[in-house]
Amino acid sequence: MAEIQEFDSIEEILEKLPKNECDTVKRVLYGKGTDDLNLPQKPNALSEKYNIQLLGCRFSCNKEELRPPRIVRVGLFQHKTPLPTWSAIKEMREAVFKMASEALEVAALSGVNVFCFQEAWNMPFAFCTREKQHWCEYAEIAEHGSTTSFLKELAKRYNMVIISPILERDEVHNDTIWNTAVVIDNHGDYLGKHRKNHIPRVGDFNESTYYFEGNTGHPVFKTEFGKLAINICYGRHHPLNWLGFGLNGAEIVFNPSATVGQLSEPLWGIEARNAAIANGYYACAINRVGTETFANEFTSGDGKPAHKDFGHFYGSSYIAAPNGSRTPGLSRTSNGLLVAELDLNLCRQVKDHWGFQMTQRLDMYADLLTEAIKPDYTPQVISKTT
Amino acid sequence: MAEIQEFDSIEEILEKLPKNECDTVKRVLYGKGTDDLNLPQKPNALSEKYNIQLLGCRFSCNKEELRPPRIVRVGLFQHKTPLPTWSAIKEMREAVFKMASEALEVAALSGVNVFCFQEAWNMPFAFCTREKQHWCEYAEIAEHGSTTSFLKELAKRYNMVIISPILERDEVHNDTIWNTAVVIDNHGDYLGKHRKNHIPRVGDFNESTYYFEGNTGHPVFKTEFGKLAINICYGRHHPLNWLGFGLNGAEIVFNPSATVGQLSEPLWGIEARNAAIANGYYACAINRVGTETFANEFTSGDGKPAHKDFGHFYGSSYIAAPNGSRTPGLSRTSNGLLVAELDLNLCRQVKDHWGFQMTQRLDMYADLLTEAIKPDYTPQVISKTT
Numbered sequence: 001m002a003e004i005q006e007f008d009s010i011e012e013i014l015e016k017l018p019k020n021e022c023d024t025v026k027r028v029l030y031g032k033g034t035d036d037l038n039l040p041q042k043p044n045a046l047s048e049k050y051n052i053q054l055l056g057c058r059f060s061c062n063k064e065e066l067r068p069p070r071i072v073r074v075g076l077f078q079h080k081t082p083l084p085t086w087s088a089i090k091e092m093r094e095a096v097f098k099m100a101s102e103a104l105e106v107a108a109l110s111g112v113n114v115f116c117f118q119e120a121w122n123m124p125f126a127f128c129t130r131e132k133q134h135w136c137e138y139a140e141i142a143e144h145g146s147t148t149s150f151l152k153e154l155a156k157r158y159n160m161v162i163i164s165p166i167l168e169r170d171e172v173h174n175d176t177i178w179n180t181a182v183v184i185d186n187h188g189d190y191l192g193k194h195r196k197n198h199i200p201r202v203g204d205f206n207e208s209t210y211y212f213e214g215n216t217g218h219p220v221f222k223t224e225f226g227k228l229a230i231n232i233c234y235g236r237h238h239p240l241n242w243l244g245f246g247l248n249g250a251e252i253v254f255n256p257s258a259t260v261g262q263l264s265e266p267l268w269g270i271e272a273r274n275a276a277i278a279n280g281y282y283a284c285a286i287n288r289v290g291t292e293t294f295a296n297e298f299t300s301g302d303g304k305p306a307h308k309d310f311g312h313f314y315g316s317s318y319i320a321a322p323n324g325s326r327t328p329g330l331s332r333t334s335n336g337l338l339v340a341e342l343d344l345n346l347c348r349q350v351k352d353h354w355g356f357q358m359t360q361r362l363d364m365y366a367d368l369l370t371e372a373i374k375p376d377y378t379p380q381v382i383s384k385t386t
Numbered sequence: 387m388a389e390i391q392e393f394d395s396i397e398e399i400l401e402k403l404p405k406n407e408c409d410t411v412k413r414v415l416y417g418k419g420t421d422d423l424n425l426p427q428k429p430n431a432l433s434e435k436y437n438i439q440l441l442g443c444r445f446s447c448n449k450e451e452l453r454p455p456r457i458v459r460v461g462l463f464q465h466k467t468p469l470p471t472w473s474a475i476k477e478m479r480e481a482v483f484k485m486a487s488e489a490l491e492v493a494a495l496s497g498v499n500v501f502c503f504q505e506a507w508n509m510p511f512a513f514c515t516r517e518k519q520h521w522c523e524y525a526e527i528a529e530h531g532s533t534t535s536f537l538k539e540l541a542k543r544y545n546m547v548i549i550s551p552i553l554e555r556d557e558v559h560n561d562t563i564w565n566t567a568v569v570i571d572n573h574g575d576y577l578g579k580h581r582k583n584h585i586p587r588v589g590d591f592n593e594s595t596y597y598f599e600g601n602t603g604h605p606v607f608k609t610e611f612g613k614l615a616i617n618i619c620y621g622r623h624h625p626l627n628w629l630g631f632g633l634n635g636a637e638i639v640f641n642p643s644a645t646v647g648q649l650s651e652p653l654w655g656i657e658a659r660n661a662a663i664a665n666g667y668y669a670c671a672i673n674r675v676g677t678e679t680f681a682n683e684f685t686s687g688d689g690k691p692a693h694k695d696f697g698h699f700y701g702s703s704y705i706a707a708p709n710g711s712r713t714p715g716l717s718r719t720s721n722g723l724l725v726a727e728l729d730l731n732l733c734r735q736v737k738d739h740w741g742f743q744m745t746q747r748l749d750m751y752a753d754l755l756t757e758a759i760k761p762d763y764t765p766q767v768i769s770k771t772t
Binding site: 237238 | 414415416569575583584587599603634651652750769
């Protein structure tokens with residue numbers, strides 16, 4: 001199959017418009033947008049050396065009288081799997097840890113306080129294969145597996161909260177496997193974990209073959225850099241999942257993902273951003289990048305012949321603010337680190353201004369959902385009775 | 387104040403890009419998009435005469451073996467208030483009814499089956515003024531007021547379902563005023579009504595001064611042209627409101643709106659489209675157009691001096707399909723009728739494909755909301771216990 005020439009980003013194309021018209025389009029598409037965040041020379045030089053696109057943005061926020069600004073820098077890292085998918089697990093781990101070390105070094109030099117990886121960041125996204133052998137070996141104990149241990153050290157060194165989405169092996173519960181995000185605090189201590197709530201069964205996303213719906217609710221992690229939560233991948237299609245983290249007080253919700261192709265890309269800019277608007281928090285969408293090819297062929301449930309690749313993970317990681325403004329996306333084709341400076345005070349400011357929370361009428365919906373889940377629920381339908 | 391020169395549409399600007407790059411941008415922004423729907427010469431000529439932009443689109447849908455296609459044409463009409471806001475109510479009504487007659491004539495000639503007006507379509511959007519006198523006189527009995535009676539006749543003549551969002555005067559309940567959408571079926575009979583669930587208190591949207599949160603739940607209206615629902619204006623910021631109509635089986639949800647300015651415009655393309663994706667139905671967003679100036683000055687709660695206009699209603703009405711594709715927007719500056727042909731079968735096809743409904747875990751959220759509404763609810767927060 002001839003490789004499709006992927007373009008780098010929408011923003012790059014829009015820049016070809018006359019400046020005033022480009023600005024108009026961006027105003028409608030991206031809201032207030034962000035200012036450039038000037039980063040020091042050192043991380044810029046290093047990111048070039050490591051072949052990581054480095055993009056710095058800053059969201060604006062009003063000053064308040066009673067609360068000082070609560071400025072946080074978040075870092076979203078999107079990356080390709082560094083070795084062929086059929087590499088030995090130990091070699092893969094070494095290569096992906098090296099890549100992570102480099103990204104964390106650039107992030108630390110850029111002043112990042114909270115860093116988040118993409119979904120199942122330390123392995124190929126092998127769930128298209130429906131094979132168990134070897135892939136399940138990537139699953140680790142959340143609290144002290146290889147990946148968590150590796151990151152604890154760096155979190156402490158860099159005084160950085162690190163969110164690490166991995167496959168979790170739950171030995172306490174009979175070797176159940178979960179899709180889990182581990183939160184390590186800036187002192188290098190394990191803070192907690194969240195298990196993916198909604199598991200896809202579509203196309204090559206055969207994840208229900210590997211792990212079950214999460215049982216950790218909608219936890220919010222209180223850190224020195226704000227109240228954080230994680231909505232893992234397919235959960236971004238579920239407004240109720242986003243709402244759950246909002247109800248528990250999240251100020252930043254990360255959406256570590258792995259998604260491909262022409263079908264989901266038009267949804268990518270919509271869902272996390274809608275969640276930021278509806279729930280009054282920052283939403284950080286992270287997608288992996290590149291094409292992953294596997295040793296054995298597999299089919300995709302689309303009537304097409306067996307093949308060996310998962311399609312193109314289109315990157316395009318971005319952050320949306322509660323007021324609807326957003327950053328540009330990272331590249332669709334290369335490793336990248338998005339560093340954004342934001343003021344957590346904006347969350348409450350927007351809630352006060354728009355009033356979406358005050359007008360939410362949750363009691364009505366608690367009743368509606370309680371009724372709707374009954375097997376004999378009768379939908380509220382009005383039809384002509386003649 | 388010098389009038390700001392408003393541009394006509396984002397799409398018009400994007401067309402200035404080289405064709406292949408314009409296509410790329412549109413693919414990412416709009417998904418599969420729509421094909422042109424060729425409309426006969428007659429409605430085209432009439433719409434020109436009446437100064438109404440007429441835009442025809444068609445969504446694609448797979449053929450099924452067991453169900454024949456269920457093709458429906460919907461018409462969204464966006465318009466300016468035809469007379470100065472201080473005109474006599476009877477004169478205003480006459481003028482706006484004349485305009486509606488013209489739009490309905492064009493719609494009928496375009497084969498429209500279901501027609502929807504913008505929010506409070508038969509009056510100025512006067513809620514910025516906080517004045518009651520005269521404005522409350524626009525409120526009518528939903529079942530047989532002047533507007534409903536006028537439309538019943540046309541609905542029957544054109545064999546068309548008409549959705550008519552008006553101010554409702556509820557004489558049975560002590561002259562309570564509601565913001566209500568009336569549904570008239572294609573035989574000219576009153577089918578039912580829905581009252582706006584979420585009422586804004588932001589900027590010039592002082593609607594809570596005039597009417598209260600609706601008490602009609604989330605009704606779906608079963609018609610010969612599909613199962614329809616109406617999410618009125620500010621309800622589009624509430625994912626739970628969209629969900630309610632989905633739970634009751636809506637196939638098309640109309641969002642008659644009136645919204646202005648740079649703050650909400652970046653949200654406009656996001657929210658109704660997100661709802662279509664999340665709930666597996668067509669979402670039809672309709673905004674009024676033009677600038678409305680009032681006789682008396684008013685303030686907007688933004689620290690700025692008193693003034694007499696509401697800002698620019700930016701039109702841009704559009705339709706999003708359950709697969710995330712959408713039509714272009716109507717003009718930002720002129721009256722317009724968007725006619726879209728769609729196949730209701732797409733709703734179930736997309737639900738089967740993506741599986742968002744099957745994986746929704748409503749039971750978990752019924753429990754969460756039931757807990758969250760308790761005054762002593764303790765959010766699920768994980769913090770270091772040291």
